Amino acid sequence: MTFPLREPLREPLSTQRPDLHALKNEPININEEASVNYWVAALGCTEAALRLAVAEVGPAAQDVSNELGVAV
Numbered sequence: 001m002t003f004p005l006r007e008p009l010r011e012p013l014s015t016q017r018p019d020l021h022a023l024k025n026e027p028i029n030i031n032e033e034a035s036v037n038y039w040v041a042a043l044g045c046t047e048a049a050l051r052l053a054v055a056e057v058g059p060a061a062q063d064v065s066n067e068l069g070v071a072v
Contacts, residue, residue, distance in 0.1 A: 025061065025062070026061055027059040027060060027061065028050070028054055028059045028060075028061055028064055029059065030050070030051055030054050030059070036050065036051075039061070039064070043064070043065060043068055043070045044070060045068050045070070049068060050064070050068075053067040053068050
């Protein structure tokens with residue numbers, strides 16, 4: 001008995017980032033854990049880097065991504 005082969009994932013699940021386009025115009029709420037977790041994963045940064053960027057440029061996702069050097 002043979003089983004069909006699945007196509008390999010392009011990236012391991014642990015490194016896949018959420019879709020940035022869905023929320024790129026939304027503000028980043030650093031007081032809400034779910035928002036922080038989403039943006040840390042989406043921007044590929046640490047929580048500390050995210051909080052620092054928000055403190056520097058405000059909560060606009062586009063501005064924060066620019067500050068972190070990540071294209072949205």
